[in-house]
Amino acid sequence: MAHRIVTQVFVTGARVFGRAFAEAYKQASASQKYAQAMQNNPTAANTLSASGLTLDEACRILNVSPPKGGTADLTRVHDQFKRLFDMNDPKKGGSFYLQSKVLRARERIELEVRQAAEAREREEELRDGWKPRVYRDR
Template identity: 75%
Template sequence: MAHRIITQVLVTGSRVFGRAFAEAWRQASASQRYAAASGSKPGGANTLASSGLTLDEACRILNVPPPKGGDANTQQVAERFKRLFDQNDPKKGGSFYLQSKILRARERIDLEVREAKEAAEREKEVNEGWRPKVYKDR
């Protein structure tokens, strides 16, 4: 009689475990396909590229025009950032969430400008050829 109960528990447990494993496998594969389609790194850290903040959203948060050709009014971005960041200080009754969104918006715009400048430098280097910077000792 005891062997029947033990066998039944083992069979039922293996069924439950098998179904749970199959469902977890399906969810993991669906998550991997979604991550591959969206271009983010599966299992990676939440970086700027994968944080979901687009350049358009960042510009709307700081109320600045989007950088054209990698050229942004950095002074205007800095002014808007400082004003909004200070207004949303939690010590003054502001919101930490809004403060973090403002910070991420500024970082996103800075990233876009930096990447555009690097691309322009690479393009210039390709067109003109590589000229290393030589420093002479005095």
């Protein structure tokens, strides 16, 4: 009788672990395929991986025009951000989800402007040559 109980426990445990292992393998395989697809997808570069917002979505959320040539009216972006962020404050009956979307939209636009400014600086440096800043003690 005891050997039957031990066998049942062993078989049941083996089934549970087998199913868990198979499920984990399927999930890892799907994750790997997804990561490969995102790497090969050219539109994946247009999104901010942390928030998944495109620049167009961010501009629509804050109701501002997209940055032209890498420059944007950041004062308007910040004014819209403050207004919408305060309007969606959960303490005042707003939505935390909308508040976080507004925050991510501002971050996305600022990221785009910052990347464009860095690219402009690199272009200027390549065009004008590297001019290191030398600090001398007097």
